[in-house]
Amino acid sequence: MRTTYLTSLRTAFNPFSRTSHVPRLFLQLLPVNAHKSIKITQAVLPRTTKTPATLELGFKDGRTMTFNWAESAAGQGVTGVKEKDEKPTQLADIVEEVERHARILGRKEELQGHAMLGRGAVLLLE
């Protein structure tokens, strides 16, 4: 998972509930030195809490993604990026979103970089 464009990560979950499964695994997917480049705020909620587990990701271009996992009898509800489905957001979905956004941002940077290179090449030739 390309986390180079992630700037902030905020998560809160109750580890005694199944809703904490995805946020906890997402924390594990971060690279080793993630704390140096990403502002990570993690909160562990009390056992009896009923608040849904949350994960908020902030990117370099200002985009934010929010995911919630609420506890319900029939499974886990979800709000946030995928509102059309009733299925809870899976880890693979979040990873795919982050990768997709990273690709978009990477392409933008590459184009800007090439534009700057182009100008530099003109200067050199002169």
Added chain:
Amino acid sequence: MPPRVRVRSLADLPKQSFICRRCQYATATASSAVSNATSSASTIPVSPETQHPSSLPSTRYSVIQPPSHRDPAHRKSQLLRSYVSLLQTTPLIILFQHNNLKALQWASIRRELANALQKVDDTRSNPDTNPAISDSIKLTVIRTNIFEPALRITEYYKPSIAGNNVVPADGQGLEDERLDPALTHALSRNAYNFAKQHMNQHPLTPLLTGPLAALTFPTVSPQHLKAALSILSPQPGLFPAPTRRANPAYHEPAVQDGLKKLLLLGARIDGEVFDIEGTRWVGSIEGGMDGLRAQLVGMLQGFGAGITMTLEAASRNLWFTMEGRRRQLEDESAPKQEEEKKE
């Protein structure tokens, strides 16, 4: 005709079972143990039951390696046994999530933890009642998919001694010697079947996913727990981290970066499950178990005094009322006498 008894001895088990590369080193060490077991099985004196031709030859296997549900040569089988032993012998287990810590960070954190716990041992007041346990307190990474069944076996599988030493006396052979009810060890099929009935019942089960590390204490000692929490998950106030002046090594980058990736999740104390607040409450008990006992004694004594005061309160109030009325009457009669005298 006597019934056909299909009992496989250890020597008849297929030797070409698949073993993944990771487990091959375990197999290499265990195969020597197995060959020792089979050789010792042949030298073990056969019990009188097995000498009788029609009775069940139930002791064909070695006592040190009874038939197991899974191949005992695999590392995961031995891990299961060690986790069951860990859960049975450590009444205090704190669970942390560890997210990609480097080896240097692990080593530094363990060093700081060991130093802090050694300080608690050095400053304990009563060496008889508070044994030195800092050497036995370990922060180990655990494999949750093996730890979870180990927890189920520890919590739910309690084979009674009376029920499980009975060997079937009807002469019928067991289809599989692994189903022998006399086998009650952690790797036995009986343990497996029993634990399987209790899937997802334990409250700690949702915690046991992802990367987990366990801090294990051989006794419930709130002072050691407080020292450990001050290092691993400090909280200003109750569990203050050591200051830079007191412990400069604690504030080096390896320790601090590693601690950011450690997350306290919960604890299992004396079989009970606690979350973060509960764990901190246990750690904040002043004076350890001795202090707790002293508090209990003080509370009981105070409780007795309070009861007597409450019971006496009614009669005391009555006395005060009557005494007050008597004084009032005396005061009234005294000025009247003075007025009469004047007149």
